[in-house]
Amino acid sequence: MSPTTIPEIQRINLGMTTLNMKAMGINDLLSFDFMDPPSPQALISAMEQLYSLGALDEEGLLTKLGCSDEILTIIAMIQTGNIFYRPREKQAQADQKRAKFFQPEGDHLTLLAVYEAWKAKNFSGPSLRRAQDVRKQLLTIMDKYKLDVVSAGRNFTKVRKAITAGFFFHAARKDPQEGYRTLVENQPVYIHPSSALFQRQPDWSYIMSL
Numbered sequence: 001m002s003p004t005t006i007p008e009i010q011r012i013n014l015g016m017t018t019l020n021m022k023a024m025g026i027n028d029l030l031s032f033d034f035m036d037p038p039s040p041q042a043l044i045s046a047m048e049q050l051y052s053l054g055a056l057d058e059e060g061l062l063t064k065l066g067c068s069d070e071i072l073t074i075i076a077m078i079q080t081g082n083i084f085y086r087p088r089e090k091q092a093q094a095d096q097k098r099a100k101f102f103q104p105e106g107d108h109l110t111l112l113a114v115y116e117a118w119k120a121k122n123f124s125g126p127s128l129r130r131a132q133d134v135r136k137q138l139l140t141i142m143d144k145y146k147l148d149v150v151s152a153g154r155n156f157t158k159v160r161k162a163i164t165a166g167f168f169f170h171a172a173r174k175d176p177q178e179g180y181r182t183l184v185e186n187q188p189v190y191i192h193p194s195s196a197l198f199q200r201q202p203d204w205s206y207i208m209s210l
Contacts, residue, residue: 018043
């Protein structure tokens with residue numbers, strides 16, 4: 001007889017599960033009636049990890065960073081896909097123009113900068129119009145659940161904290177030998193040449209896709 005498969009929730013890192021449940025208003029995870037309950041220590045470890053990232057406060061509740069407006073824009077831009085047009089015969093020129101938008105904090109804030117520039121100057125761009133449509137849909141969802149849309153202004157530290165909390169599972173540390181290694185699974189990863197961080201190669205980063 002083949003051995004019983006261990007349920008996934010008892011095998012994986014529970015950080016993202018914890019974050020999603022907290023977002024749904026389920027705060028007492030230790031008393032929650034899971035179908036296949038994880039160990040209390042695994043849940044506590046996940047909450048400690050989220051607390052260290054600033055995603056949870058001292059009471060174990062989601063931290064209100066006050067940057068939902070910027071995060072909505074970034075999510076919409078990510079959902080739109082590649083926004084930079086790079087024709088084969090003008091790749092160098094396209095790269096130069098794209099580099100003007102690069103933000104030292106990384107690609108997510110670069111996407112935010114592109115959207116804000118487009119909104120201010122109202123230049124043509126089908127991809128950005130799609131991002132605007134996605135953003136409107138997200139605003140509708142926020143309104144439905146009576147969630148406040150708050151801007152952090154130029155305080156990008158709040159935005160970076162929110163992004164880090166959302167992508168913490170993909171957090172990576174620079175490998176002394178080559179590239180980066182993810183903290184959770186020690187998986188080798190690399191910064192793409194098109195990234196705003198490719199030239200900087202910071203000690204810490206997070207990977208949007210693995």
